[in-house]
Amino acid sequence: NAGVMQNPRHLVRRRGQEARLRCSPMKGHSHVYWYRQLPEEGLKFMVYLQKENIIDESGMPKERFSAEFPKEGPSILRIQQVVRGDSAAYFCASSPGTRETQYFGPGTRLLVL
Amino acid sequence: DQQVKQNSPSLSVQEGRISILNCDYTNSMFDYFLWYKKYPAEGPTFLISISSIKDKNEDGRFTVFLNKSAKHLSLHIVPSQPGDSAVYFCAASGMYSGGGADGLTFGKGTHLIIQP
Numbered sequence: 001n002a003g004v005m006q007n008p009r010h011l012v013r014r015r016g017q018e019a020r021l022r023c024s025p026m027k028g029h030s031h032v033y034w035y036r037q038l039p040e041e042g043l044k045f046m047v048y049l050q051k052e053n054i055i056d057e058s059g060m061p062k063e064r065f066s067a068e069f070p071k072e073g074p075s076i077l078r079i080q081q082v083v084r085g086d087s088a089a090y091f092c093a094s095s096p097g098t099r100e101t102q103y104f105g106p107g108t109r110l111l112v113l
Numbered sequence: 114d115q116q117v118k119q120n121s122p123s124l125s126v127q128e129g130r131i132s133i134l135n136c137d138y139t140n141s142m143f144d145y146f147l148w149y150k151k152y153p154a155e156g157p158t159f160l161i162s163i164s165s166i167k168d169k170n171e172d173g174r175f176t177v178f179l180n181k182s183a184k185h186l187s188l189h190i191v192p193s194q195p196g197d198s199a200v201y202f203c204a205a206s207g208m209y210s211g212g213g214a215d216g217l218t219f220g221k222g223t224h225l226i227i228q229p
Contacts, residue, residue, distance in 0.1 A: 033215070042221045043219045101147065
């Protein structure tokens with residue numbers, strides 16, 4: 001049973017470009033969560049999605065960031081017009097249901113030049 | 114305002130001895146707690162969890178203790194092995210706790226170093 005998959009593992013963007021991060025949950029998991037980790041910090045919750053629905057986006061910046069989890073395909077975290085402060089590791093997690101253990105992917109390390 | 118605090122950025126323990134990692138929380142709405150282990154350039158790996166109706170949960174070499182009155186939990190690893198060297202994150206969730214009822218609130222981590 002494959003774990004949570006994220007791609008790309010590393011992403012370099014110039015200021016003003018768009019970044020698209022993908023996450024495929026574990027088989028049988030329909031709940032996806034995105035977290036961001038800045039250097040020397042813990043992970044910070046961004047958004048919680050189920051298929052075709054955003055359940056909670058209270059941790060997501062109001063501008064430039066969006067997330068989706070379509071009926072088919074992976075969950076996408078999209079960052080428009082990236083700035084240097086967006087440089088971080090972005091982790092996706094999945095769980096089989098609400099309030100159940102979350103399992104994490106390997107992360108995407110975004111570097112904005 | 115940090116709701117989950119791991120006050121020791123690092124901890125060094127001799128191989129074979131007990132490692133004790135501590136975590137404090139401030140939000141009384143948290144009712145589910147987890148420990149994750151993380152190696153550099155990898156995602157966090159789930160270790161063990163405990164719900165607020167319990168005060169202890171054990172899985173092999175790992176035991177988590179929860180003291181609700183003190184809002185404190187600890188992870189005990191015994192005996193400690195070289196492969197345990199990693200960063201350990203404490204995380205919590207709860208209804209109406211902010212960060213989403215299902216979103217986890219993480220501490221900043223403790224870097225555990227097991228010395229031979």
